[in-house]
Amino acid sequence: MSVEAPIPPAEVDLATVDLSDREWWVRPPAERHAALDRLRAERPFAFFAEPEIPGIPSGPGYHAVTRYADLEAISSQPAVFCSGKGAVSMQDVPAELHEFYGSLISMDDPRHAKIRRIVSKTFTPRMLERTLDSVRTIVDDVLARARATAEANDGVIDVVADIAAPIPLRVICDMMGVPEADRPGVLANSNIILSGGDPELIENDDPLTAFLTAGMEMAALMERLAGERLADPRDDLTTALVRSEVDGERLSHQEIASFFILLLVAGNETTRNAISQGLLALSEWPQERARWAADPSLDRTGVEEVVRWVSPVTWMRRTATQDGEVGGHRFTAGEKFLLFYNAANRDPEVFADPQRFDVGRDPNPHVGFGSKGPHFCLGAHLARRELQVTFRAIFDQLPDLEVTGPPHRLASSFVNGLKRLPARLGGTR
Template identity: 50%
Template sequence: MTTGTIRPEDVDLSDLEFWARPLSERNAAFTALRSLDRPPFFAEPDMSFIGAESGPGYYALVRHADIIEASRTPQVFCSSRGNIAGTFDPPPEFLEYFGSMINMDDPRHARLRRIVSRAFTHRMIAKIEDDIVRAAVRIIEDVRPAGGGDFVTEVAARLPLKIICDLMGIPEERYQRVFDLSNTVIGAFDPEYVPDFAEVAAAILAAAEELRGMVRDLAAERIERPADDLTSALVHGNVDGESLTDQELGSFFILLVVAGNETTRNAIAHGLKLLTLNPEQRDRWKSDFDRYAPTAVEEIVRLASPVTFMRRTVTRDYELNGQRFKDGDKVLMYYCSANRDEAVFPDPDAFDITRDPNPHLGFGAAGPHFCLGAHLARQEITVMFRELFRQLPDIRSTAPPERLYSSFINGIKHLPYEF
């Protein structure tokens, strides 16, 4: 399979090797799939090595309009039946750690979202803006003497990691451990994080248990001695007389450190790569940072598409884009494809920091599961690039990124850079 010669029948989204191919080939494959008259169907990959049974297959939603419709119809395309991060339905022990609100439907989803959403409003994010700026400044001061290195581990990962840990009240000496554990959870299929494929399930569960234990111990402290952090708000807050259970708190923390850490750091890393490859766009943004920042950040998120897909399960007969779905059908919504849909985005492969409108789905589509941390992610990306332009104006990547081996996260593990 090579760029320019890809036919829809050449594409197999269930082949893990597909996700190791160059990004240009993957984008060309999705362009071919969008040309079909209805959503394509794929057999499921064999996941028996983690104790999961493969089902009959799944449909891939690759058009922007299809994902919008599915996201706005949660009563048909539900989140609570199965694993939102894959086609396979994991063994029951996984749900103990990953049964967070992202895997729920209303009304339970709405109840939990009301409890935790207070920490992610515009007002609350504005309140911690100074903390975000101070963190970004310190990160840059730390790397300045070296003149370069690995942008992901030294810069991009550190800001969202610190902010999430600070929000929860996790002490600084635990930052690196949280970082390592989140890498294991989200990158378990990458041999850098779990060298033995046969140990994937055990590694994920062990990492999840350690993360849950971390927040469980912290919650016990905050019950006795509340502090000005999200953990205190969660253990003492309630909606309609209900508060989070221990399991809900643990699952939410795992979701938060993975979603709030992995996705934003990948957007920042993709941003430096895009700005290096498009110096005219970089110069334009530097010429008037505040003017272009809002649209530049949205364009980075569109092309980065940090979360590649989310799964839904159909609850009843429903027709979408020429396909008649039935109860139990599995559907994967490929945001990476929707964000390059030529029916919505003129010249979709171009990086244009002035693109407006930009109805990308990098934070999901409008609906009950739109990303709770979108405000925070935008703020962190904006602050980081403002400080990079101000303090390291000639910063650039110096080699192609080393990508995460994953079908779920469009991750960059390492990115050499210099200034």
């Protein structure tokens, strides 16, 4: 095994820690978690300036919330800590990006709840039970292709491109009714939208233009599909978006476009990173891999532990609507809070031995899908199902999968992502 279990460094200098610096987020996880541990223990509402991004005005900065209890207190009071000023960016969203990215994730009730309810039924355990067979078919096909790729390539595969990316892409595109020919474009634009500005994914160091172009291309796809579905309804999410009414009215063009983009992007990236970094964690903890592989009754807790461990979405933002106090911190209206789910998910007040990856951890009240409040992950049940099917199928069909590393990390504070993860099938040659 070329990848060792992480050993947290004893010392970390908080003066060198800038959570706004995307390059800080490619540092080794053990180092990042050591820093988050110290922030949680010593500066639980640490203040950081917003990063400079060309074309996007910076605001006053934000507090990094790292304690589980504080994160839950903020998340569960949406009237005091709103999402409508922007939940997925440190900066307030510029007007020109709102068209594509001002979705219900950055919206408050009552409008948020009304729009969410259009699709909530589709994502319930009962409804997803019906799609289980199609998820299994997709996973089996992707793993067979990964095997074929390895055989044609001296045993070498990329876990991200060959396993982790295609599974959620195909599942969500099936649910949305996106045709096969449009899927490579969806993947490429989704990568740009959640790039966090990683220069490898952004042309000419111009993120504003890249985000706008990606948004426009996705909106154009939505326009085309919306026209088709209005004329010829189908049993898919796109039909639900264009035909549903809220308060007696159809959704606005902006609401449909941003919701369409949200579902495709969120459905893609988060599950992908849980698969790739779940496999990375299993390679670092071989006893846990052997234990889980041998016992399908661990599929449920194993997946929850992967989501806790990876925390695919690092943070969401809330903005105070009034003055008040939370966790001993006095705040004024307009203050921004970033809820660091990855830090809360390793809070020793809640999780015994939090730096240990334990596929049998139970209970596991992680906040990898968000904490209490109306914005709890819409796709949580879908993600769980995809992950349970995927890990079990990998244990059964690719028992010889060996992560060789190193992981190529996405330079983003927002998404805990891998761009590539080298691996082999068929043993060492």
